[in-house]
Amino acid sequence: MKFPKTYSLKDIAAIINCSYVGDDNFPVDGMNEIHVVEAGDIVFVDHPKYYDKALNSAATIVLINKEVTCPDGKALLISNDPFRDFNKLTSYFKPFQASNFSISDSAIIGKDTVIQPNCFIGHNVSIGKNCIIHANVSIYDDCVIGDDVVINAGTVIGGNAFYYKTRPEGFDQLLSGGRVIIENNVHIGAACTIDKGVTGDTTIGEGTKLDNQIQVGHDTIIGKKCLIASQTGIAGCCVIEDEVTIWGQVGTNSGIKIGKKAVILGQTGVTKSVEGYKTYFGTPIEESRVKLKELALLRRLPALLEQFKIK
Numbered sequence: 001m002k003f004p005k006t007y008s009l010k011d012i013a014a015i016i017n018c019s020y021v022g023d024d025n026f027p028v029d030g031m032n033e034i035h036v037v038e039a040g041d042i043v044f045v046d047h048p049k050y051y052d053k054a055l056n057s058a059a060t061i062v063l064i065n066k067e068v069t070c071p072d073g074k075a076l077l078i079s080n081d082p083f084r085d086f087n088k089l090t091s092y093f094k095p096f097q098a099s100n101f102s103i104s105d106s107a108i109i110g111k112d113t114v115i116q117p118n119c120f121i122g123h124n125v126s127i128g129k130n131c132i133i134h135a136n137v138s139i140y141d142d143c144v145i146g147d148d149v150v151i152n153a154g155t156v157i158g159g160n161a162f163y164y165k166t167r168p169e170g171f172d173q174l175l176s177g178g179r180v181i182i183e184n185n186v187h188i189g190a191a192c193t194i195d196k197g198v199t200g201d202t203t204i205g206e207g208t209k210l211d212n213q214i215q216v217g218h219d220t221i222i223g224k225k226c227l228i229a230s231q232t233g234i235a236g237c238c239v240i241e242d243e244v245t246i247w248g249q250v251g252t253n254s255g256i257k258i259g260k261k262a263v264i265l266g267q268t269g270v271t272k273s274v275e276g277y278k279t280y281f282g283t284p285i286e287e288s289r290v291k292l293k294e295l296a297l298l299r300r301l302p303a304l305l306e307q308f309k310i311k
Helices: 009-016 048-055 082-093 288-307
Strands: 002-008 019-021 027-031 041-045 061-064 075-078 156-159 164-167 170-173 179-182 193-195 201-204 279-281
Touching: 002 009, 009 019, 009 027, 009 075, 009 082, 027 082, 041 048, 041 082, 048 061, 061 082, 156 179, 179 193, 193 201, 279 288
Parallel strands: 027 041, 041 061, 061 075, 156 193, 179 201
Antiparallel strands: 002 027, 019 075, 164 170
16 A cells, blocks of 8 residues: 655654654655565564564565664664554554445446446445446445446445454454455456455456355455356465466465466365466365375275275
């Protein structure tokens, strides 16, 4: 998430009331999660296990819960609770804004787009031309919808990420300040849920088709001309490359990559990243021809045990 202007390190420290290491005027352009940070961004870290990863990332400002040696060319924000203060910054730069209208005055709706009854279109949403948004669809603030997109009834675009920190008193949610971007000629089925990025974008690529009842997690990138069947659950921060086919009731771990033109057969658990141009099946996931051979051998196991008198 980029800020509306460049702020100084001193300005940001004042917003979250913390100390800092670095020049008062050190430039701060935005904030992001570690997998998408770039120079000028703030990244947060609150566990020693991940200090090195954060300090050596592309981010040039590290929000951290311990004063450590600051790498050259970087600055530190010292906080006793970086998770809390990252949320403070999200609330400051992307505050929740209530809407009194079903379609916000700031929404932009393209030519010949049809919006059916009982839809909610949030602030700063952009919808292209020749789209059909069916009844009871909710599109949260800042989402971007391309041309010739069809979204079927009951779908929610831009909900908050499922991202929590365990506290003694319960769970503390990491606030989401990102967007969903849906490119041209995407079709989305009924009762789907596509979560916005925590600080970046969840993206559905051009020409992709989603069946009913599909969940897409925060910051996931789905490529062009993918085909995804019903009841699939895609976790956060996944990358699904172009022309992937995913059949029904597939689930994925977070942070995995599915290579171009891969086929994932139904009820597979995508527990790890997989290469493109192959077909996969099973949990844990394997190439389908390997997994099906294993299943065929397992079916022979009782007869083999009987043959060799193994009890």
